[in-house]
Amino acid sequence: MKNLWSEKQAQKYVGDLATRVYTSNLLGKESSLVLHGGGNTSVKIDVDGEEILYVKGSGWDLATIKEEGFAPVKRSALLEMAKEEELSDSEMVRRQRAAMIDAEAPNPSVEAILHALIPYKYVDHTHADAVVTISNSVNGKELIEKVFPSFLIVDYVMPGFDLAHTIYTMTQDLEWGSIDGIILHHHGIFTFDDDARESYEKMIEAVMQAEVFLQQNAPLQIAQHFEPSECDxxxxxxxxxxxxxxxxxxxxxxxxxxxxxxxxxxxxxxxxxxxxxxxxxxxxxxxxxxxxxxxxxxxxxxxxxxxxxxxxxxxxxxxxxxxxxxxxxxxxxxxxxxxxxxxxxxxxxxxxxxxxxxxxxxxxxxxxxxxxxxxxxxxxxxxxxxxxxxx
Ligand SMILES: [Zn+2]
CATH class of the missing domain: 3.40.225.10 (Class II aldolase/adducin N-terminal domain)
Structure with missing residues (x-):
């Protein structure tokens, strides 16, 4: 896993949303972080006195996303939704759309509420291979705790409203400054920071930690076992x-x-x-x-x-x-x-x-x-x- 941040490149992206585009593209470039539309990112921006969550729109890919790929949703509406005891995902999508300040924008990611709950400007979410490999092992719970002692670790919950509400409940009394990120078992990882570069680099560092753990504990030697022959x-x-x-x-x-x-x-x-x-x-x-x-x-x-x-x-x-x-x-x-x-x-x-x-x-x-x-x-x-x- 390489840190792809380039100060020279970054300077071409002016403004919070543009910087969000830049680091989203960096995440998207790395197939061991996200594949084909996987993962999502967001940035919180003040627009006319209202805090707006710009979150990846569905149908967009982090590798190629542009400013218009982000859906602008009122954060306050998302935070209200997080409190509901029950909400179908279709109703969630409907209410998210109703809380958008641009009707032309794409549907917000189904993980929008979760992004809104995290009280930092930039939020990065990937399905990093190294993290899910460790999580998807029989001793995954124990091993993830060992590799990520400073992360909030969440048992598997279906993505969408159920996951958002679970995070809402789990973080009621959380001192956010005490954690470096969130691991969702069998699913992926979140990092966040008020600075775009920091949030991105926290992701890269966390994934590198998981990669080092795998290199040390699960080195893979791929050996060719048979002569390839033709398929019919x-x-x-x-x-x-x-x-x-x-x-x-x-x-x-x-x-x-x-x-x-x-x-x-x-x-x-x-x-x-x-x-x-x-x-x-x-x-x-x-x-x-x-x-x-x-x-x-x-x-x-x-x-x-x-x-x-x-x-x-x-x-x-x-x-x-x-x-x-x-x-x-x-x-x-x-x-x-x-x-x-x-x-x-x-x-x-x-x-x-x-x-x-x-x-x-x-x-x-x-x-x-x-x-x-x-x-x-x-x-x-x-x-x-x-x-x-x-x-
Ligand atoms: Zn995800």
Whole structure:
């Protein structure tokens, strides 16, 4: 993890919001901090005597966000919302929009209330690989406390209102100056400061601490376990396109990491232990298709059956998503992601690439352990995602 701050570059960004853009872009440049729309940032600015939270708008990526990507919301309204005992995420989004001072701006991040609660000007939030790798290990709670003794540590709660209200409750009597940041188990990390550079550098330093811990306690040696051979691409495209109901593009990963990952014993159990950070589930689903010793048609059919069983176990009135897999691991051959476009397949592959490394490292810490199936379902079938389908 490198500190990318450049005083010369920073000087080109004049004003609080512009500086917020600069450090957001720095975070976004580092794929081991955030991937494809992950993470969010904010800055609190006084506008005509009212404190306004400019928070990342949904649909924007930290790597490329500009000033117009930030949604300006009255902080006082967000703080009022935090006190509610109960609030659906759809109602939260509606009230956040109503509290915006620019109707043209994008919807504020679902983590806006949490940003509002933190009484510092700049707030940075990432899903840093090194932090979630440690958290997603069987002794994650203990290890996170050891690596981050001065952080507020929060057990897993679904992102959105529930998480914001949990933080509200936990911080009622907190002396904010006594903590250096917040760790959300199985999810990510927050740092904050009244200075943009300080907030960014606190993030980099915290993540470096986690990286050093992993280097010392879970050094990873990736060894090639088999000679890569060719995949039957035509067959895969045909079978998966039929299962998906639309023509798919493949992203074939035979990197040393994918090679090592696909060569593991008990591959099905090994590679089906859940997502690195909750929002990845929208792209990857909870588990991949594992191909060991059966034919592809049968493997896909079994995957779909298992997916339907998972859906039926947890669903109340949700609409089932496409039950076909989004990626697969073929024993001793490759890791292959499927997308409607080559870009989508590449995005899924990026997420899987980071997940594979985390799984292998967490195993060195005693075993990888992500959120439960029930929690995965809640995220995959989040009412905000479902609302788009029900329209
Ligand atoms: Zn997050």
């Amino acid at each position: 691409m035509q067959k895969i495209v045909k079978v998966l396109s039929e299962a998906k109901g639309y023509p798919i593009s493949l992203n074939i990963n035979q990197s040393p990491l994918a090679n090592y990952y696909a060569s593991q014993d008990n591959l099905r159990e090994f590679a089906s232990r859940g997502v690195l950070t909750p929002e990845h589930i929208i792209r990857t689903k909870g588990v991949p298709l594992i191909m060991e010793d059966t034919n592809l048609e049968k493997g896909v059919a079994e995957y779909i059956e298992a997916y339907k069983a998972y859906f039926n176990e947890f669903a109340t009135d949700e609409i089932m998503l496409n039950p076909a897999p989004n990626y697969m691991v073929i024993k001793n051959l490759a890791v292959i992601s499927f997308g409607q476009t080559p870009q989508e397949a590449a995005i899924i592959n990026d997420i899987v690439e980071h997940t594979m490394k985390a799984v292998l490292q967490a195993d060195k810490l005693g075993g990888y352990k992500s959120i439960s199936l029930k929690e995965s379902f809640a995220m995959e079938y989040w009412e905000l995602e479902q609302a788009k389908l029900k329209k």
